[in-house]
Structures are given as structure tokens and as C-alpha cells.
Amino acid sequence: MDQSRTTGAVVRKELFLDDRFVDKMSGLTRCFHEPVKCPQNPVIAVDRPWEGDAAFVDTGLVIYDEHEQLFKAWYQGGACYAPEDGSNMCYATSTDGIRWDKPSLGLVEFEGSKDNNIVLIASCMMHDPAPIIDHKDPDPRRRFKAVWWGGRKDASQKNGWLLGHCVGFSPDGIHWTDHPDNPVWPGDGEVAVPFGLERRAGNFVMYSSVDGYGMRVTARSESDDFVHWDLPPKLVFQSDDEDPPGTEILGLCGVDYAGTHIGMLMVARNLPEFTKQEWQEIVERNIRQGYLGPPIQLNAVRCRITYTEMVTSRDGIEWQRIHRHPFIPLGPEGSWEECISLAGRPFVVNDRICIYYTGQGRTTKTPGSKKTEKIADWNVETGLATLRLDGFASLEAGASQGSVITKSFEFEGTDLRVNVDAGKGSVRLEVLDKQGQPIPGFTRDQANPITGDQLRATVTWEARLGVSELRGRRIKLRLFLQNAHLYSISTVNQV
Numbered sequence: 001m002d003q004s005r006t007t008g009a010v011v012r013k014e015l016f017l018d019d020r021f022v023d024k025m026s027g028l029t030r031c032f033h034e035p036v037k038c039p040q041n042p043v044i045a046v047d048r049p050w051e052g053d054a055a056f057v058d059t060g061l062v063i064y065d066e067h068e069q070l071f072k073a074w075y076q077g078g079a080c081y082a083p084e085d086g087s088n089m090c091y092a093t094s095t096d097g098i099r100w101d102k103p104s105l106g107l108v109e110f111e112g113s114k115d116n117n118i119v120l121i122a123s124c125m126m127h128d129p130a131p132i133i134d135h136k137d138p139d140p141r142r143r144f145k146a147v148w149w150g151g152r153k154d155a156s157q158k159n160g161w162l163l164g165h166c167v168g169f170s171p172d173g174i175h176w177t178d179h180p181d182n183p184v185w186p187g188d189g190e191v192a193v194p195f196g197l198e199r200r201a202g203n204f205v206m207y208s209s210v211d212g213y214g215m216r217v218t219a220r221s222e223s224d225d226f227v228h229w230d231l232p233p234k235l236v237f238q239s240d241d242e243d244p245p246g247t248e249i250l251g252l253c254g255v256d257y258a259g260t261h262i263g264m265l266m267v268a269r270n271l272p273e274f275t276k277q278e279w280q281e282i283v284e285r286n287i288r289q290g291y292l293g294p295p296i297q298l299n300a301v302r303c304r305i306t307y308t309e310m311v312t313s314r315d316g317i318e319w320q321r322i323h324r325h326p327f328i329p330l331g332p333e334g335s336w337e338e339c340i341s342l343a344g345r346p347f348v349v350n351d352r353i354c355i356y357y358t359g360q361g362r363t364t365k366t367p368g369s370k371k372t373e374k375i376a377d378w379n380v381e382t383g384l385a386t387l388r389l390d391g392f393a394s395l396e397a398g399a400s401q402g403s404v405i406t407k408s409f410e411f412e413g414t415d416l417r418v419n420v421d422a423g424k425g426s427v428r429l430e431v432l433d434k435q436g437q438p439i440p441g442f443t444r445d446q447a448n449p450i451t452g453d454q455l456r457a458t459v460t461w462e463a464r465l466g467v468s469e470l471r472g473r474r475i476k477l478r479l480f481l482q483n484a485h486l487y488s489i490s491t492v493n494q495v
Contacts, residue, residue, distance in 0.1 A: 011413045012491040013258035014406070017312050017393045018322050021489075027402030028395045028481065032310070032323045035355050035385030042336055042359060043098050044075060044382035050088060050110045050118055052078035054380040056358035058266070058342035059128040059193045059253065060089075064097075064349040071097045071349075073356070074146070074173065077118065079380055080125035083151065083161040088121040089129040091174060097354060097384060105174065120168060120176040124150045124161060128191050128251075131173065133198040134226075144170040145226045147192050147206065151183050165192045165208065167226055184227050187211055188219075191251035191266070194226075195316060197345055205316055207252040207263075208233055214286035215239070216248035216268065220317065236319055237265065237311075243324075245279035246270040250306065253345045254316070258488075261313035262392065264327065264343040264355075270304045271366050303364040305330060308343040308357070310392060323393075328357050328385050334374035337383060338362045351455055353387040389455050390419045390488040397425070397481035406477045406489070408434050413491035414468040416459040416477070422451050425483025429459045431467065432476040442467065444480060456490070466494075 014021040016030065046055045057075040064071050071094040078087035088108070094100045108118040120129070127149040134145055146168050154162035164183030170176040185192075185208075192208035203222040210219040210233055219233035239247040250266035274282070285291070307326040313319040331337035337359030346355045361378030395404055420427050426449040431442035438444070446461045460466070479486060 009493050010258070010490050011493055012409075013390075014489050015258065015260055015390055015392065016395050016486065016488070017260065017262075017310075018320060020314070021406050022404060023407045023476065024405045025395070025403070027400055028397055028404055030393060031396045031485065032325070032393045033387060033391050035328055035353075035387050037328070038098060038384040038386070040098050041383035042381035043384045044073065044092060044100050044356075046379040046381060048077070048090075048102060048116065050077055050116050051090070052087070053377075054079040054087070055090070055382060056380045057356045057382050058264075058344045058358040059130040059191060059251070060344060060356075061131040061133075061197065062344060062354070062356045063133070063197055063347060064354075070095060071100075072173070073100065073382075074119070074129065074131045075382060076126070076129055080127050083124045083159070083163065085125045086121060086123055087126045088118045089126060089131075089146065089148070089176075090117045091119045092117060097349070107175065119170075119174055120146070120178075122148070122150045122166075122178075124152055124163075126150050126166075127189070128193075130193045132194040132196065132204070133173075135198060135200045141171045142169040142226075144173045144176075145194070145204075146170075146176070147194065147226075149189050149192065162186060163189060165206075169226075179227060185221075185229050185231065188233070190216075191218075193251055193253050193345075195254045195261075196256060197347060206233070207236070207254065209251060210235065211290070212287070213238060214283035214291070216250050218249045218252050218265075234317075236317065243267075244269060244273060245276045246274040246304075252311070252319075253343065254313075255345050255347070257346070258390070261316050261319075262346070263311040263313065263319065264345070265309045265311045265319075265321065266306060266342055267309055268304050268306045303339070303362075303366055305339050307341045328355065328383075331359065331361075334361070334376075336361050336378060336381060340380070343385075348389065351389045353389065353391060355385045355387070357383050357385060359383050388487070394421075394485040394487045395481065396485050397483065399483060401480055401482045403478060403480050404486070405432070405436070408474050408476045411467070411470045411473055411475050411491065412493075413471065414494040415466050415492040417456045417490045417492055418450065418459060418479075419455050419487040419490075420450060420457060420484055421453045421487075422481075422484035423453050425481070426451050427457075427482075427484050427486060428480045430478050430480075431470065432478055434474040434476070436476060438478075439470070439475070442470075444478070 077090040080087040102117040129148040131146040151163035165185035166182035195205040217238035221233035254263035340360040428447040430444040
């Protein structure tokens with residue numbers, strides 16, 4: 001993700017999602033910010049016959065093409081509940097990210113006509129298609145890759161189907177070809193999402209549901225060609241004692257944001273609430289019988305809510321659930337997003353973080369509920385929510401001044417910039433040596449106060465234009481905040 005729109009390359013950016021960059025903090029509170037929902041939601045709605053009851057993108061791909069100045073989306077058309085359900089992957093474009101066009105591509109036949117925006121259709125269900133753009137593969141015919149859960153008929157299998165993760169390839173995201181040996185990763189349904197919006201180096205990383213735990217959990221695997229994966233995948237997420245009984249982890253959509261792995265963790269809470277003993281009995285039975293979640297006989301009488309938590313990692317292997325609350329809150333009673341709010345992979349456009357997410361209203365009454373519930377045949381559709389640049393979390397000070405000291409680091413750059421909202425207050429920064437002592441010329445008293453709401457405020461001191469003379473030194477930073485939010489600190493090399 002390119003977050004620099006002014007001259008100067010960002011050498012290093014530190015967010016304040018956790019304490020990785022924090023040595024000491026006093027008088028500050030870490031705030032996690034809710035994305036602002038678009039008033040026009042759902043922005044991609046079901047309005048075509050081939051979409052059935054679904055047009056959603058939680059695992060799908062949404063990007064902004066800088067060259068064409070166009071938003072592009074690859075989304076699932078039609079929900080699938082059994083192998084015979086032939087769902088599809090559709091393509092849409094938008095100039096503003098809100099009003100979407102579903103072009104007639106004339107590629108795939110649906111009920112006798114090719115007048116549709118389908119780019120890939122499956123005879124066996126296509127559950128949660130998840131594309132990625134690959135800049136590393138030298139074969140231009142494989143520039144785009146996608147994974148989905150599906151399969152093919154196989155008489156040797158219990159139910160006549162061999163199911164698992166299937167893959168396909170495309171030169172342009174429009175013309176797709178299935179891999180002839182699908183599924184390339186048998187079993188381990190339902191959700192698999194490649195890390196990032198694109199690959200430029202290294203292996204592919206996939207976060208997938210995995211079988212054998214008696215409930216939905218999420219594991220990690222790598223591949224150098226998108227076909228042959230390290231199996232079995234390694235477990236990275238499952239519900240724990242801090243979760244209510246009946247909680248499952250459905251999957252993970254992640255990106256690298258300024259050097260930090262940020263993930264949208266899909267969490268399901270089965271309702272009504274279980275006791276710990278009830279849930280343990282269900283999990284043990286599932287392990288014996290091969291089910292996921294509540295046993296099949298309970299699915300008809302129990303419902304659930306699903307939402308996304310924001311999680312972070314430095315290596316994509318060890319993850320932290322830093323804020324155990326819905327990242328995008330579920331909607332109010334009777335809304336299109338009352339029961340589902342699943343965020344996809346975020347990206348930055350024009351200094352805003354865009355998060356497209358899947359929503360659905362209440363379609364099943366909650367067993368045991370004593371209040372009237374608004375039940376309807378809601379479609380599964382797509383909404384948009386946004387944050388300011390770096391706006392996932394901030395350190396906040398009120399009327400009383402607070403401060404934070406960073407961990408030491410070797411300074412490489414010409415400038416320091418901060419992303420702050422100090423519209424009613426101020427931020428000052430001083431530079432400390434590795435022993436924690438203020439460096440003359442860069443002290444708090446010599447610092448020029450930063451005020452206003454600024455995404456890239458350059459830090460300055462009296463009679464000094466920058467901090468280039470500190471290049472190569474190991475330093476710490478101490479920031480003083482009053483009535484202000486601090487979102488990030490960046491080291492910049494001026495061109």
C-alpha cells in the first residue's frame with residue numbers, strides 16, 4: 001500500500017495498534033476507531049438473476065486501479081449451501097467506490113444467455129472466491145489467481161463429491177481457467193483467503209479453515225505456485241477461554257499495512273448462548289462425527305451472528321487479538337446487516353482506508369428470545385466503510401497532558417512526520433539519545449507545537465529545519481499530547 005502523497009519516501013512508519021513501538025506511556029489512552037459506514041449501503045446489492053440471494057466480497061477482491069482510476073471488485077454471486085449449488089464469481093467497476101456498474105461481459109452462459117458480468121462459474125459450489133494479483137509469476141496468463149471452496153463429482157467419496165480448495169488463473173481478472181486437478185487442496189472447508197491484495201515477492205500465504213477440531217478454526221499454509229500447498233496447515237486461531245462458549249473462528253483476511261500485518265478475523269457466535277459443558281460436548285461429538293460448529297440437527301433451531309475483529313502480527317504466524325469487539329459493528333434491529341458484518345482486505349485510496357464488508361439481516365428467529373424479532377428473507381450484500389489514513393487506532397490525551405516514549409531505533413531519514421488530530425490541542429516531540437536523555441536542539445521546549453488535523457505534519461524545532469543530522473544514530477522519541485490523537489509516526493527521506 002502506498003501511503004505517501006507528498007515528496008519523500010516513507011522509510012519507516014509505526015502505528016499504535018499495540019505496544020510494539022512503545023517503551024513507556026503516561027496519561028494516554030489507546031482508542032480503537034470504528035470505520036464510518038457509507039450512507040448508501042449496501043453499495044453492491046443483489047439485482048441480477050444469477051446473483052440469487054448473494055453479492056458479497058468479504059473474501060473477494062476490491063482494488064483501486066490507479067492507472068484506470070477505477071475501483072474494481074470480484075465478488076460472489078449466489079450463495080451456496082450444497083455441492084449442487086452452482087454459484088459464481090462476478091466482476092464490477094466503479095468510479096467512486098459507491099455506485100457500481102456490472103458490465104455485460106458476454107463470457108459465461110447463465111440460463112441460456114451470456115448477457116451478464118460472470119467471470120467464473122462452477123458446476124460444483126463456488127464458496128467464497130478469493131482472488132489475488134500476482135506480479136512475481138513470469139507467466140502473464142497467471143497474473144490473477146483465485147481460490148474457492150468447491151470440487152467435483154467423485155463416486156468414491158461418501159456423498160459423491162470430492163470437496164476442497166480449488167484454484168483458477170487469469171491474465172486480466174476477466175478470462176479465467178480452472179486448474180484441471182481441482183480441488184488442489186482436498187478437505188479443510190470452507191474459507192480460504194490469500195494474504196494481501198497482491199504478491200510481489202516470496203511465497204503465497206493462505207489462511208484457511210481446517211478440519212479435525214470439532215469447530216471452525218483457522219490455519220496457515222504457504223505455496224510458491226498457488227497449487228502445491230504445505231499440508232497440513234498450521235493452526236493460528238481458535239476460540240479460547242476469553243470467548244463465550246459457542247464461538248468459532250471462520251477465517252482471516254489480511255494485508256501488510258506499513259510493515260504491520262493487519263487482519264480481519266472472522267468470528268462466529270452461535271446462539272442462543274451455550275454453557276461451557278454444552279459446547280464441549282458438541283465439540284467432542286463433532287470430532288467423532290466430522291462436523292463443524294453445532295451438530296447438523298441443531299442448525300435448524302439455532303442461529304448465529306458473525307463479525308470481524310481486528311488482529312495484528314509482525315510475521316503472519318503469531319497473531320494478537322488486540323481488540324475483541326466487532327471492527328465494523330452489526331447493524332440495528334431490522335437492518336440489512338443485523339447478523340453479519342464481515343470485513344474484507346482493506347486498502348488505501350486518496351488518504352482513506354476503504355473496507356468493503358459483507359452484511360445480512362436476521363433470517364432466523366433466535367431460539368428462546370422473548371422479544372419480537374424482525375425476520376425477513378435478507379440477501380447477503382456488500383457495504384463500504386472507511387477510516388482516515390492510519391486510523392485503525394490512536395493514542396489520545398485529554399485536557400491533561402500525556403506522553404509516550406518510543407523504543408529505541410536507528411534513525412535513517414531526513415524528516416519525522418506525525419499523523420495527528422490536534423484540532424483543539426497540540427503535539428510536541430523531542431528526540432532522546434539511547435540513554436533516554438534529550439538531545440540539545442531537539443528538546444521539548446525547542447519543539448514547535450503541531451496543531452490542527454494533519455495526516456503528515458513535519459516535526460520541527462526552533463532554528464532547525466529537520467533531523468537529517470541524526471541519521472545513523474540510535475534514538476528514542478518522546479511525544480507530548482494535549483487534547484490530541486496520535487495515529488502514527490513516520491521517518492521520511494526527502495527527495
